[in-house]
Amino acid sequence: MSVASQLSVVKSTLPEGVTLVAVSKMHLAELISEAYGAGQRVFGESRPQELKAKYEILPKDIRWHMIGHLQTNKVKYIVPFVSLIESIDSAHLLEAVDREAAKCGRTVDCLFEIHVAAEESKTGWDYAELREFVAGGALAALHNVRIRGVMGIATNTDDKSVVRHDFERLAQCKADLAPFFGSEFDTLSMGMSDDYPIALECGSTMVRVGSMIFGQRDYGAGR
Numbered sequence: 001m002s003v004a005s006q007l008s009v010v011k012s013t014l015p016e017g018v019t020l021v022a023v024s025k026m027h028l029a030e031l032i033s034e035a036y037g038a039g040q041r042v043f044g045e046s047r048p049q050e051l052k053a054k055y056e057i058l059p060k061d062i063r064w065h066m067i068g069h070l071q072t073n074k075v076k077y078i079v080p081f082v083s084l085i086e087s088i089d090s091a092h093l094l095e096a097v098d099r100e101a102a103k104c105g106r107t108v109d110c111l112f113e114i115h116v117a118a119e120e121s122k123t124g125w126d127y128a129e130l131r132e133f134v135a136g137g138a139l140a141a142l143h144n145v146r147i148r149g150v151m152g153i154a155t156n157t158d159d160k161s162v163v164r165h166d167f168e169r170l171a172q173c174k175a176d177l178a179p180f181f182g183s184e185f186d187t188l189s190m191g192m193s194d195d196y197p198i199a200l201e202c203g204s205t206m207v208r209v210g211s212m213i214f215g216q217r218d219y220g221a222g223r
Contacts (some may be wrong), residue, residue: 007038007039007040014200018204021206023192024043024054029058046068048066049074051077063083065085066087070087083109085109089124094110111151112130115152116152117152118155149185167191167195170202193210
């Protein structure tokens with residue numbers, strides 16, 4: 001099947017109001033262009049330099065999401081144009097985004113990435129630490145970031161009950177944080193190619209799907 005056909009299949013499974021992030025990391029610009037031609041406008045990347053290179057050669061109405069771990073010294077590459085940074089996993093990183101956004105005269109939308117999976121290797125806030133950070137009022141000093149919600153990755157397992165538990169916990173975290181924010185705190189980004197149907201049942205408003213659209217990754221695409 002073509003990228004356009006596979007994209008159509010995925011979109012047909014999504015309820016109205018759910019945003020599809022086509023995960024294009026390590027895929028060639030030509031494949032992104034094919035998805036763009038089929039109407040897709042939101043794409044997710046995980047490496048700042050690759051994201052910047054693709055931004056420079058692809059249509060400027062694409063809404064780019066940073067979905068991978070972001071080092072503070074790489075923030076400057078993407079802040080001038082990125083639509084949403086989904087992977088804010090520390091106060092230090094959020095402060096770096098705020099500083100770089102101020103230099104550009106932008107307000108950058110962000111999601112808190114929360115660690116809910118069993119694997120310690122996965123990134124994200126410990127929820128107790130995040131809640132303490134938010135409740136402590138530290139966000140009041142940051143004027144060039146806007147927190148839109150939360151993101152998380154479920155445990156990599158075939159046990160659907162474990163995956164569901166992770167997604168339910170993430171949804172509970174978002175609900176618990178909501179009173180600290182206004183109506184713009186509306187995004188629950190969870191679910192990927194292997195588990196997004198479960199995420200949708202748990203209230204996901206944004207799914208990140210790559211292999212179902214683009215097939216296997218081209219590990220030379222970002223070079």
